[in-house]
Amino acid sequence: EAKQAGGGTFRRYHAGMTARGAERNELAAALRTAIVEEQLVLHYQPVVTLPEGRITGVEALVRWQHPERGLLGPGAFVAAAEQTGVIVGMGRWVLRTAVRQMAAWIAEYGVAAPATVSVNASPRQLQESSFADDVAAALRDHDVPAQRLTVEVTESTAVGGGATQDNLRALRAMGVRLSLDDFGTGASTLSLLADLQVDQIKLDRSFVPVPGPDAIAAAVVQLAAAFGIEAVAEGVEEARQAARLTEMGYRRAQGYHFARPMPATEVSARLSAPPVTAAVS
Ligand code: C2E
Ligand code: MG
Ligand code: MG
Ligand code: MG
Numbered sequence: 447e448a449k450q451a452g453g454g455t456f457r458r459y460h461a462g463m464t465a466r467g468a469e470r471n472e473l474a475a476a477l478r479t480a481i482v483e484e485q486l487v488l489h490y491q492p493v494v495t496l497p498e499g500r501i502t503g504v505e506a507l508v509r510w511q512h513p514e515r516g517l518l519g520p521g522a523f524v525a526a527a528e529q530t531g532v533i534v535g536m537g538r539w540v541l542r543t544a545v546r547q548m549a550a551w552i553a554e555y556g557v558a559a560p561a562t563v564s565v566n567a568s569p570r571q572l573q574e575s576s577f578a579d580d581v582a583a584a585l586r587d588h589d590v591p592a593q594r595l596t597v598e599v600t601e602s603t604a605v606g607g608g609a610t611q612d613n614l615r616a617l618r619a620m621g622v623r624l625s626l627d628d629f630g631t632g633a634s635t636l637s638l639l640a641d642l643q644v645d646q647i648k649l650d651r652s653f654v655p656v657p658g659p660d661a662i663a664a665a666v667v668q669l670a671a672a673f674g675i676e677a678v679a680e681g682v683e684e685a686r687q688a689a690r691l692t693e694m695g696y697r698r699a700q701g702y703h704f705a706r707p708m709p710a711t712e713v714s715a716r717l718s719a720p721p722v723t724a725a726v727s
């Protein structure tokens with residue numbers, strides 16, 4: 447459908463350009479402006495230990511404070527950003543912002559800071575030849591150890607072309623942690639898991655049980671153990687799910703039951719003050 451443009455006129459489309467394509471391009475142009483005008487924000491969702499519920503990491507999740515439409519979640523713009531390539535600039539912003547925030551938490555909270563900040567990376571970003579260099583530069587500029595950054599990719603992103611394999615190799619060599627997101631929903635194979643040498647897998651929330659069959663959740667935590675990989679259960683919304691996952695052997699979880707994605711200041715409020723060091727006599 448043709449969208450009504452300002453001044454009551456209708457936008458004309460080039461022959462062959464679909465209305466959807468035009469809408470997507472408009473969204474992409476607006477997103478480019480949004481990056482420059484600092485309308486993007488990161489919310490951070492805690493990843494906690496089971497059974498204690500202590501914050502061990504945070505996942506950065508992008509939002510767009512749109513001037514007219516309010517706070518938009520990634521569902522409203524990440525696909526368009528991916529299809530138009532705007533994701534590359536957006537991803538760079540996300541990376542630098544998350545790493546800068548991590549540096550601030552380390553400086554302020556010391557050992558009580560989250561152990562790692564996770565950033566989502568899309569197929570297009572991994573295909574970009576500069577991706578690993580951008581990561582290295584962000585870590586260097588903010589003096590954050592590589593081990594305190596986790597890059598989350600899906601299984602289909604991990605098998606991508608372009609510079610994907612070089613980037614994954616370079617990230618591993620640097621010591622950046624790799625996580626397989628939405629695990630179980632993609633084309634997982636055991637050989638992929640063996641080849642990728644990821645540090646973490648995130649069980650997709652569609653497999654988080656209760657009530658109902660939970661054989662997959664149980665199998666995944668054992669698979670992770672066999673590979674020496676950390677398993678995180680995503681989308682944990684209820685106490686009884688957390689209890690069941692703990693029974694299965696999960697030691698990490700994320701979900702509304704523990705905490706929703708929140709602004710950095712709210713994460714800070716939940717971090718305990720650094721322990722008082724013993725006075726030297
Ligand atoms: P994801 O990486 O799998 O992130 C988890 C999503 O699940 C988040 O949605 C989070 O808010 C939501 N979630 C967390 N706990 C629960 C729960 O208990 N129940 C339910 N129903 N949902 C829960 P969000 O923030 O809307 O992000 C959606 C997806 O957008 C992300 O999925 C990720 O694939 C993508 N995304 C987010 N931020 C970025 C980014 O900076 N760059 C890229 N490339 N993609 C991003
Ligand atoms: Mg993720
Ligand atoms: Mg996920
Ligand atoms: Mg997801």
